[in-house]
Amino acid sequence: MNTNRNQALESLYREVQQCTRCVLHTGRTFAVPGAGPIDADIMFIGEAPGFHEDQQGIPFVGRAGQFLNELLEKNGIDRKKVYIGNVIKCRPPGNREPKQEEVDACLPYLERQIELVNPKVIVTLGRYSMALAYKDEKISVIHGQPRKVSGRIYFPMYHPAAILRQPSLTPIAEADFALLRNVLAGNVEIEEFAPPPQVEQLAFF
Numbered sequence: 795m796n797t798n799r800n801q802a803l804e805s806l807y808r809e810v811q812q813c814t815r816c817v818l819h820t821g822r823t824f825a826v827p828g829a830g831p832i833d834a835d836i837m838f839i840g841e842a843p844g845f846h847e848d849q850q851g852i853p854f855v856g857r858a859g860q861f862l863n864e865l866l867e868k869n870g871i872d873r874k875k876v877y878i879g880n881v882i883k884c885r886p887p888g889n890r891e892p893k894q895e896e897v898d899a900c901l902p903y904l905e906r907q908i909e910l911v912n913p914k915v916i917v918t919l920g921r922y923s924m925a926l927a928y929k930d931e932k933i934s935v936i937h938g939q940p941r942k943v944s945g946r947i948y949f950p951m952y953h954p955a956a957i958l959r960q961p962s963l964t965p966i967a968e969a970d971f972a973l974l975r976n977v978l979a980g981n982v983e984i985e986e987f988a989p990p991p992q993v994e995q996l997a998f999f
């Protein structure tokens with residue numbers, strides 16, 4: 795069974811690597827489709843590749859990635875067992891924020907990744923991936939507040955790069971990760987979230 799899903803994921807990666815759906819393909823060294831096992835229970839979703847990710851074609855390998863690794867390790871989460879993806883698969887020039895048309899062009903890839911991996915928990919890192927699951931909400935308000943929607947847990951967190959830029963967020967991020975660890979251990983009861991009508995438009999839900 796996993797063989798078919800792995801093949802589907804590999805074929806998605808090849809599509810991403812050859813993608814020309816938006817202007818970002820013109821400046822990329824490598825597209826960064828995502829990484830991790832097909833049967834991962836947990837998926838982390840960041841924003842877009844930075845310099846090092848573009849050079850290597852692998853998500854979260856630069857400074858923010860090292861910091862993410864530290865947070866994972868401190869909380870006993872094995873990076874090899876998690877799936878890591880991004881909303882945008884090609885590096886925006888100068889690491890500028892992704893444009894809406896770029897998000898729209900790239901989103902079908904992420905949706906297919908979520909469908910194939912079918913994780914029990916999705917951790918959104920930063921505003922861009924959060925915005926796909928939480929409409930009109932602020933990360934400063936909802937970070938660290940998991941929600942269950944259709945049986946899947948969504949867990950919004952600050953982006954590691956934001957924490958590096960703003961060190962006062964460090965204890966907050968550490969507390970969020972500690973809670974995530976408890977959620978993964980099944981120690982936290984999370985009620986099914988009753989979404990307001992507008993969330994039906996959202997990608998993840």
Ligand code: URA
Nearest residue numbers: 840841842843853854
């Ligand atoms: N920041 C992201 O959002 N994704 C990466 O892959 C690297 C840095």
